[in-house]
Amino acid sequence: MSSSAGGTNILDRDLLLRGLEDRPWFEKNIPLLEVPDKNIQEVYYYRWQTYKEHLIYTGTEYGYMASEFLNPVSYGAPYGGIVAAAGHHITEGRWIRDTRYSQDIAKYWLAGPGQFPKPMRDDINKDTSDWAHEYSFWAATALWRQYLVTGDKDFVIGQLTNLVKQYRGWDNHYSSPLGLYWQVPVWDATEYTAASYESSDPYHGGAGFRPTINSYQYGDAIAIANIAALGGDSDLEN
Numbered sequence: 049m050s051s052s053a054g055g056t057n058i059l060d061r062d063l064l065l066r067g068l069e070d071r072p073w074f075e076k077n078i079p080l081l082e083v084p085d086k087n088i089q090e091v092y093y094y095r096w097q098t099y100k101e102h103l104i105y106t107g108t109e110y111g112y113m114a115s116e117f118l119n120p121v122s123y124g125a126p127y128g129g130i131v132a133a134a135g136h137h138i139t140e141g142r143w144i145r146d147t148r149y150s151q152d153i154a155k156y157w158l159a160g161p162g163q164f165p166k167p168m169r170d171d172i173n174k175d176t177s178d179w180a181h182e183y184s185f186w187a188a189t190a191l192w193r194q195y196l197v198t199g200d201k202d203f204v205i206g207q208l209t210n211l212v213k214q215y216r217g218w219d220n221h222y223s224s225p226l227g228l229y230w231q232v233p234v235w236d237a238t239e240y241t242a243a244s245y246e247s248s249d250p251y252h253g254g255a256g257f258r259p260t261i262n263s264y265q266y267g268d269a270i271a272i273a274n275i276a277a278l279g280g281d282s283d284l285e286n
Contacts (some may be wrong), residue, residue, distance in 0.1 A: 050105060058208075059080045059082050060082075060212060061075060061080065061280050062195065063069060063091070064080055064081075064082060064093070064100055065080075068093060068096075068097055069097070070100070072101070073100065074093075074096060074097075074144065074279060075145055076146070077144045077145045078143065078144065078145075079094050079143055080177065081093075085091070089158050091144075095144045095254075099114075099141070100138060101118065101158050102114050102115045102116070102118070102137075103149060103272055104127060104128060105143040105176070106127045106161075108165050109150035109158070110127070110152070110155070111148065111161075112148065112153065112156075113127055113128075113129050113148050113152065113153055113156040113161075114129075114130065114133070114137035114141070114153050115127075115128045115130070116130040116132065116133050117130075117248070119218075120264075121149065123171060123172045123250045124172075124184070125162060125179035125182070126161040126164060126179075127156075127161060129156060129157070129161065129162065129177060129179065130179055130182070130183070130185075131157060131162060131181070131182055131183050131185045132179075132182075132183035132185075133237070133238035134153065134162075134190070135185055135186040135190045135215040135264075136155050136188070137261055138148070138150050138153050138154055138187075138190035138191065138193075138194055139190045139193050139194070140194060141153060142196075142197040142198060143216075144199060147198050147200060147203075149195075149242070150194055150198075151200070154187075154191055157179075157180045157187065157214075157221075158187060158207055158210035158211065158213075158214060159184070159207075161179065161284070162179045162180035163178055163179070163180060164178065164254070165178060166178050166179045166181075166182060171265055173232075175220065175221070175232070175235075176220075176235075178217070179215045180214060180217070181186070181214075181218070182235065183235050183236070184231060184235065184236045184237065184260060184261050184264055185214070185264070186264040186267055186268055187211055187214045187215075187268065188211045188214070188215065188232070188267075188268035188269075188271035188275065189264070189267040189268050189270075189271045190277070191204050191207055191211065191271070192204065192271035192275060194272055201219055201278060204278070205275060205278060205279040207275075208272070208275050208276060208279060208281070208284070209283045211268070211271075211275065212272060212284070213273055214268075214270070215265065215268050215272060218261070218265060221261065223257070224258060227259075228257040228262055229255050229257065229261045229262050229265055230255050230256060230258070230261070231255065231256070231258050231260065231261040231266070232252060232253060232254070232255050232256075233252065233253030233254075233258070234252040234253060234256060236261060238253075238260065239251050239252065239253065241253065243256060243258075251258050272284070273285045273286075
């Protein structure tokens with residue numbers, strides 16, 4: 049522990065951030081962690097290093113997005129985005145002190161290239177028509193959790209209309225008689241699951257009323273109601 053005119057520094061920043069590329073960025077942006085289990089500690093900083101490596105600056109119009117792969121793949125959205133991990137990207141990015149990163153990621157999917165038309169083909173999901181619905185995505189839940197950390201009320205309320213649109217984008221996957229949503233395993237980002245092996249195509253699997261998409265929609269409905277209440281929209285809240 050060291051003391052300075054600015055206060056007391058309990059953690060040894062030099063030791064904890066040793067070996068990370070662009071150390072000033074991490075010192076400025078991430079919560080520091082020191083725990084007795086060095087394996088957990090090593091994984092913690094490794095995850096932040098890889099998170100930063102996947103932040104892609106797309107330009108002044110759309111800002112930052114988070115990629116799933118270091119190089120774009122054929123089934124990705126413009127600039128290489130893949131919505132399968134977007135909920136994780138936003139949720140984990142909420143701890144970064146500079147909020148533009150995780151907020152840019154949200155805007156990329158909800159108000160940017162994620163909303164661009166997507167071909168309805170087997171290799172990129174024949175049942176959806178935009179990139180933000182290529183895979184299941186718990187958008188509202190992620191943004192609500194982001195707000196609980198950042199406290200940026202204006203931002204999350206400003207995305208409310210987009211979140212409702214994203215939620216309703218799954219209407220064509222909803223069965224009114226059952227009150228459930230259906231999804232294909234591969235577009236749940238869960239290819240080669242046990243259920244998939246019961247089909248003729250273990251990679252893609254067959255359409256079914258899966259716990260994943262239904263739990264996402266349930267959670268997003270609650271998150272949308274919370275955001276609506278925050279903005280004083282009692283009609284949408286209820």
